[in-house]
Amino acid sequence: MGNLSRLLKExxxxxxxxxxxxAGYFYARMFLSNPELRNLFPVTMDVQRARLLGALVTSMQLVDDPDRSDEYLHALGRDHRKFHVEPEHYEVVGGALxxxxxxxxxxxxSIEYDQAWREAYxxxxxxxxxxxxxxxxxxxxxxxVLTHERRGPDVAVLTCRPLQxxxxxxxxxYVSVESPRHRPRLWRTYSIANAPDADNTLEFHVRAVGAGWVSSALVRKVRPGELLRVAAPMGSMTLDASSTRDIVCVAGGTGLAPIKALVQELTRYNRTRWVHVFFGARDRDGLYDLDELNQLAAxxxxxxxxxACSDDDGFTGEQGLVSDVVGRYGPWAEHDFFVSGSAPMxxxxLRTLAELQVPSIRIRYDAFSDG
Incomplete structure (x- = not known):
């Protein structure tokens, strides 16, 4: 397995x-060899190309870790069911790759590289x-969609309930979400912002970005009564029920969503673990859910x-990047960490936590880009 990993990375x-x-060449070859596959993909392929490369790189990195590789690839296979991918499609994909x-x-x-990729694929x-x-x-x-509430010019909090x-x-x-009315065949991942409940409702926090087709639709176009499509859940940023360590949660912007779900789950049974939530944004308006967090803390x-605000001189709380603010508190070496936000955040x-000597095994994180 070590030699295979070396050949793939090399x-x-x-x-x-x-x-x-x-990626562009790959999709062109795939669609030429099987034109029917084109109907499974969105009209715009920019994000899809990036996701293909991300999945390839992740798969290569996991070659030497069979347990994590199995978990990741099984979840990826389940997730691809939403595209109506059938077993016979995989051969076409492998050939184009x-x-x-x-x-x-x-x-x-070289022949060795070719054989390594065949074996890995x-x-x-x-x-x-x-x-x-x-x-x-x-x-x-x-x-x-049950409710849709704007929390500023580019943020919305919406709830929905699966029908069947x-x-x-x-x-x-997190789950992949599609708005078939406004952006058919375009799926984007969003964390669920509430713990599972008896009503079977799902809450999402969405920030619209300039080039984000799905996020813009979810914030500015979707209305109560419309239907969304939600794919199977993924991700391992979940609570370890066997841990007794105190918890630190670090959220940037709408990265608050999974943190809020974790806190909600803890409200149902926690009595012994201290939980510290650091919530950062550029300005006070970006702290769109702070009032509800404060109510939970009370x-x-x-x-x-x-x-914390990184670019708001009038804010009376902590100033600076939320990653830096975490470093002013502590010590944290004996805590479990959950981190969620943009990739740079x-x-x-993670750099701050490494400097604070927090063991990486105690850090779970998700990084998202709006789309």
Whole structure:
């Protein structure tokens, strides 16, 4: 397995700087060989290309860790059911992938590299197919939008309820969401912002971004009564019931969503673990859910909330990046950490925690980009 991992990573360096072109070529070859597959994908392919590359890189990184690899690929296979992917499609995908790699690696591509990618892809596709085959849930749930509340010019909090069956998930997980009325076949991931409840409702916090087709639709166009499609839950940023350590949660912007779900779950049974929530944004308007967090803190003595603004001189709370604010408190070496927000915010927080000597095994995180 070590040699396979070496060959995959070594060969990837031959095309890494051209990965956008590799992805474009890959999809072109796939659609040429099987034009019917084009109907499974959105009209705009920019984000889809990036996701393909992300999945490839993650799969390569997990080659030496079979347990994590199985978990990731089984979940990925289940998630791809929403695209109506069938087992026979995997062969077409594998062939197009190898053609793209060969084309951009050029003369430096070797027989050993070719065989390594064939072997790796066969293992990857087999695990994805197995994950899809064992999933007894529907490919996605149709969910009716119940409420839609604007929390500023670019943020909305909305709730919905699956129509046919409850969606089984754990606090801290995320799902893919599609708005078939406004952005058909475009799926984006959003964390569920509430712990599972008897009403089977799902709460989402969405920030609209300039180029974000789905996020803009969810914030500015979707109305109560409309239907969304919600795919199977994914993600491992969940509570460890066996841990007795105190907890620190660090959220940036709408990264608050899974943190809020974790706190809600803890309100149902926690009596012994102190929970510290650091919530950061650029300005006070970005702290869109601070009032509700403060209400929870007033109700549960074990919960404390520290808001921070990085670009608001008039804010009376903590000033600076939330990752830096966390570093002013502590010590944290004996705590469990949950971190959620934009990729730069998560990276910055992880650097701070490393400097504070927090063991990485105690840190769970999710980084998202709005789309």
């Amino acid at each position: 060969s990837w360096t031959l095309v890494e700087e051209q990965q956008d072109k590799v 190898l053609e793209a790699l060969r084309a951009f690696a050029g003369e430096r591509w 066969q293992a990857i596709s087999a695990r994805m197919i197995a994950g899809a085959a064992t999933d007894t849930n529907p490919p996605y749930w149709n969910a009716e 069956y409850p969606l089984p998930y754990r606090a801290g997980q 109700r549960y003595p074990w919960l404390s909330v520290v808001p 998560v990276r910055s927080t």
